[in-house]
Amino acid sequence: EPEVTQTPSHQVTQMGQEVILRCVPISNHLYFYWYRQILGQKVEFLVSFYNNEISEKSEIFDDQFSVERPDGSNFTLKIRSTKLEDSAMYFCAGSGGRSYEQYFGPGTRLTVT
Amino acid sequence: GENVEQHPSTLSVQEGDSAVIKCTYSDSASNYFPWYKQELGKGPQLIIDIRSNVGEKKDQRIAVTLNKTAKHFSLHITETQPEDSAVYFCAASGVNSGNTPLVFGKGTRLSVIA
Numbered sequence: 001e002p003e004v005t006q007t008p009s010h011q012v013t014q015m016g017q018e019v020i021l022r023c024v025p026i027s028n029h030l031y032f033y034w035y036r037q038i039l040g041q042k043v044e045f046l047v048s049f050y051n052n053e054i055s056e057k058s059e060i061f062d063d064q065f066s067v068e069r070p071d072g073s074n075f076t077l078k079i080r081s082t083k084l085e086d087s088a089m090y091f092c093a094g095s096g097g098r099s100y101e102q103y104f105g106p107g108t109r110l111t112v113t
Numbered sequence: 114g115e116n117v118e119q120h121p122s123t124l125s126v127q128e129g130d131s132a133v134i135k136c137t138y139s140d141s142a143s144n145y146f147p148w149y150k151q152e153l154g155k156g157p158q159l160i161i162d163i164r165s166n167v168g169e170k171k172d173q174r175i176a177v178t179l180n181k182t183a184k185h186f187s188l189h190i191t192e193t194q195p196e197d198s199a200v201y202f203c204a205a206s207g208v209n210s211g212n213t214p215l216v217f218g219k220g221t222r223l224s225v226i227a
Contacts, residue, residue: 056214
């Protein structure tokens with residue numbers, strides 16, 4: 001059964017550094033999402049992406065964040081200048097066509113020191 | 114925007130007993146309600162979902178009910194097993210296509226005691 005994969009599983013970075021989180025969605029999915037989960041809290045929506053552009057973004061997704069699908073398979077989330085409060089689990093998700101079901105990857109744990 | 118409340122935050126049951134987790138939502142336009150199971154160190158796994166044109170859906174030991182009038186939906190797990198122990202999240206969205214973000218509840222940590 002196809003799965004969403006994410007790399008790295010854990011990223012440690014210093015405040016102010018740029019990080020890129022990578023996701024390989026399920027191949028027939030058309031809609032892609034990034035969510036984050038601060039330790040012990042609920043999963044929060046960051047951004048959705050369709051047809052090579054952002055469809056919707058939350059208030060969390062400010063100018064420090066960007067997404068792209070550079071090669072038609074990978075889907076990346078970039079944080080330009082990380083802050084301590086960016087420490088969280090970041091989940092990539094995807095859904096296909098008219099399917100409402102969103103399938104999540106295993107997540108990247110980002111630790112900003 | 115949508116707000117999803119989930120109760121209880123923790124739930125302990127004896128193996129074999131039933132577990133019920135309840136969620137309420139605020140936006141009457143929401144029409145899709147999935148439930149996710151998250152095991153330690155893993156991503157949320159979709160276990161069951163329901164759309165607003167259905168009042169109940171069942172899949173083996175798991176069932177979900179939806180009351181649109183009251184804006185609440187519930188997850189029912191029967192004959193619980195130790196492997197059901199995890200954090201369960203409800204979510205809601207107003208889906209017109211496959212491109213609508215989910216709004217999650219805060220999660221319920223279910224412990225099934227053998």
